[in-house]
Amino acid sequence: MAVQAPDRDWGGQCGVTKADTIATLAGRPALLEVRGLSKSFGVVTANSNVDLTVVEGEIHALLGENGAGKSTLVKILYGLLEPNAGTILWRGREVALRAPADAQALGIGMVFQHFSLFEALTVAENIALALPSGSSVRAVARQVRSISQDYGLPLDPNRYVHSLSVGERQRIEIVRCLMQDPRLLIMDEPTAVLTPQEADRLFETLERLAGEGRAILYISHRLEEVKRICSTATILRRGSVVATCDPRRETAASLARMMVGSDVREVKPAREHPLGPVRLEVRDLTVEPEDPLGTTLHGISFSVRGGEVLGIAGVAGNGQEELFRALAGIVTVDRPDSVTIDGTPVGHRGISARRRLGAAFSPEERIGEAAVARFALSDNVVLSGHATQPVVRHGLVDRGRARAISGEVIRRFDVRVGAPDPLAGSLSGGNLQKFVVGREMLRKPGVLVLSQPTWGVDAGATAAIRQAILDLAAAGSTVVVITQDLDELFQIADRIAAISRGRLSAVHPAAEMTMERIGLLMAGVHGDDAAGQASDAA
Ligand SMILES: Nc1ncnc2c1ncn2[C@@H]1O[C@H](COP(=O)(O)OP(=O)(O)OP(=O)(O)O)[C@@H](O)[C@H]1O
Numbered sequence: 001m002a003v004q005a006p007d008r009d010w011g012g013q014c015g016v017t018k019a020d021t022i023a024t025l026a027g028r029p030a031l032l033e034v035r036g037l038s039k040s041f042g043v044v045t046a047n048s049n050v051d052l053t054v055v056e057g058e059i060h061a062l063l064g065e066n067g068a069g070k071s072t073l074v075k076i077l078y079g080l081l082e083p084n085a086g087t088i089l090w091r092g093r094e095v096a097l098r099a100p101a102d103a104q105a106l107g108i109g110m111v112f113q114h115f116s117l118f119e120a121l122t123v124a125e126n127i128a129l130a131l132p133s134g135s136s137v138r139a140v141a142r143q144v145r146s147i148s149q150d151y152g153l154p155l156d157p158n159r160y161v162h163s164l165s166v167g168e169r170q171r172i173e174i175v176r177c178l179m180q181d182p183r184l185l186i187m188d189e190p191t192a193v194l195t196p197q198e199a200d201r202l203f204e205t206l207e208r209l210a211g212e213g214r215a216i217l218y219i220s221h222r223l224e225e226v227k228r229i230c231s232t233a234t235i236l237r238r239g240s241v242v243a244t245c246d247p248r249r250e251t252a253a254s255l256a257r258m259m260v261g262s263d264v265r266e267v268k269p270a271r272e273h274p275l276g277p278v279r280l281e282v283r284d285l286t287v288e289p290e291d292p293l294g295t296t297l298h299g300i301s302f303s304v305r306g307g308e309v310l311g312i313a314g315v316a317g318n319g320q321e322e323l324f325r326a327l328a329g330i331v332t333v334d335r336p337d338s339v340t341i342d343g344t345p346v347g348h349r350g351i352s353a354r355r356r357l358g359a360a361f362s363p364e365e366r367i368g369e370a371a372v373a374r375f376a377l378s379d380n381v382v383l384s385g386h387a388t389q390p391v392v393r394h395g396l397v398d399r400g401r402a403r404a405i406s407g408e409v410i411r412r413f414d415v416r417v418g419a420p421d422p423l424a425g426s427l428s429g430g431n432l433q434k435f436v437v438g439r440e441m442l443r444k445p446g447v448l449v450l451s452q453p454t455w456g457v458d459a460g461a462t463a464a465i466r467q468a469i470l471d472l473a474a475a476g477s478t479v480v481v482i483t484q485d486l487d488e489l490f491q492i493a494d495r496i497a498a499i500s501r502g503r504l505s506a507v508h509p510a511a512e513m514t515m516e517r518i519g520l521l522m523a524g525v526h527g528d529d530a531a532g533q534a535s536d537a538a
Helices: 019-026 070-077 100-106 123-130 137-150 166-178 196-211 223-229 252-260 320-328 351-356 377-385 399-412 429-441 459-474 486-492 515-522 527-537
Strands: 030-041 044-055 059-064 085-090 093-095 108-111 184-188 215-219 232-237 240-245 278-287 297-305 309-313 339-341 359-362 447-451 478-482 495-500
Touching: 030 070, 030 215, 044 059, 044 070, 044 215, 044 232, 044 240, 059 070, 059 196, 059 223, 059 252, 070 184, 070 215, 100 108, 108 166, 123 137, 123 166, 137 166, 166 196, 196 215, 196 223, 196 515, 223 252, 232 252, 240 252, 252 459, 278 320, 278 447, 278 478, 297 320, 297 478, 297 495, 309 459, 309 486, 309 515, 320 359, 320 447, 320 478, 351 359, 359 429, 377 399, 377 429, 399 429, 429 447, 429 459, 447 459, 459 478, 459 486, 478 486, 486 515, 495 515
Parallel strands: 059 215, 059 232, 108 184, 184 215, 309 478, 309 495, 359 447, 447 478
Antiparallel strands: 030 044, 030 085, 085 093, 232 240, 278 297, 278 339
C-alpha cells in the first residue's frame, strides 16, 4: 500500500515530513522508530539527530550521497555500532541493540554487501554454520528448499558455493536471514552486483515479503529502482535527515537534488576527437586462474586506440577479475606479446613495469587490493605511485609529495574526509572508491584499466568519474572499463564486448548495441547468433 499524505501536495516537491506523521498516515503500526540518533567517529559526525520510522509492510529507502551516514545508521540498527545519543523503539518499546544477536532476537535481519561464504562448502553447510550449533545440515537443506520455493529464490542446498553466481550467493544470504523469520530486513545495496534479470527477481521477492507485512530498509544509489519498489524514502545529507518522501512521486533528478542539496551535473557526451594509434593490444591471452575455483581466460584478443573507451560487460564471475589481473600484470604470462602497451610487449612483466610505461589500473576490490585500510590516504598514494615519479625520487619516498597528491585527489574528486590525511579504512565505501579511481586518473595515464569504477558510488560522483573517463580519452588516452553496469557502458563506451566463461565476444561499436544484444553476449551467445536472437527478441 502506498504511504502518502492525503492532505498535502506531494507532486514534484518533497517536503520534510515528520516520520511519525507518515506512520500514522500509512495506517500501519510502526515497527521501528529511531529518535534523535547521533553517532560520531572522533571529529567526524556520521549521524546527527536522526529520526526514522519504518512501518510494517513497507519497502523504505535510505538514500544519501557517499558518506551521508547510511551504513553507520543501519549498523547501529543491527547492533554492530553503538550510538552516542538517541533512542530506538521496536514496536513502541525502547530497546538496546548491543550486538547483532539482540537485533536478530527482535526480528531484525541484515543482508550484507559482501557475502562471507565458504567456497568449498555447500549452500546448506554454509547456512548451518551460521546457525546455533546442533542444526543438522539435512534439516537446514529441507528448510532452504521450502523457503526458496515460497519466496521465488531458486537455490539448490546441495550445490557448492564456488559453482554459484553472485546472484545465487546473495540468495543464500537472503534465505539465511529469512530462516530467522525477520520482521525487518535491512539490505545494503543489494542490486550492485546483480544482472538486470537477477535484480527483477529480487524485486518480486521483496514485494512478496512486504506483502506479508515485513518491512525492508533498502539502501541503494540506483534511484530508478528506488522509485520502482520503495514507497517511502528517508534522505540523509551529511548525517542528518533532510527529507522523507514517496519516491514514486519524485524523479531520479529530484531525489538526487535532495541528496546533494543542488542539481547533480550530467555527463556531457564525449566531444568529437580523432583516434590515435593502438595503445593497448591484447593478443591470444590465455591464462590459467591462480585460484583453483577461478575462471580460465581463453585466447582473448582486442586492441584499443588512443582516444577510445572500450567497455567490457559480463555477469560477475566470468573471468573479469582474471582479465583485470592479467592486464594489470598482477598475473604474468610467458608470451610477451600477449599484452602490448604503447608498442612494448609486457605480457611477461609485472604491474610496476606496466605503470612505468604510463599505464594505470583500478581494481574492483577497493580494500585489500586497491587500498590498505590501516594506511593513511597519502601512504596509499605511494602504494600505486612507487614505481613512477614523482612520489619516489632517487629511490626515496617523497612523503610531502604523496600528501600533496592525496590532497589533490581529495579536492578534484570530491572525496569526503574527516581529517586532512585519514586512514583509508575510515572512509565510507563510495568515498574510498572515488579516492582509488581519482588516484589513478590524476596521473593522466596513457592506458587506464578500471574494474567496476562506480560501484557503490552516488549519482553525483558517478557522473564526475564518468566525465573524467571521457575527458581522459578525449585527451588521447586509452581506457578499458570492465563493468556490470550496462547504463555505464552506454554512457561512456565507444565499443563494447562481453566476457562469458573466460571468453571475450567480438568487439562491437556501442552505437550498434542494444540491451538485448549485450544481454545475449553476456550469456555467451556470440557473433551473428546474438544479432539474430536480439532481433528475434525485439
Ligand atoms: N570506522 C570509522 N572511523 C572513522 N570514520 C568513519 C568510520 N565509519 C564511517 N566513518 C565516517 O562516517 C561518515 C558516514 O559514513 P557511512 O559509511 O555511514 O556513509 P554511507 O552513507 O554509508 O556512504 P557510502 O554510500 O559511501 O557507503 C563518513 O564520513 C565516514 O568517513
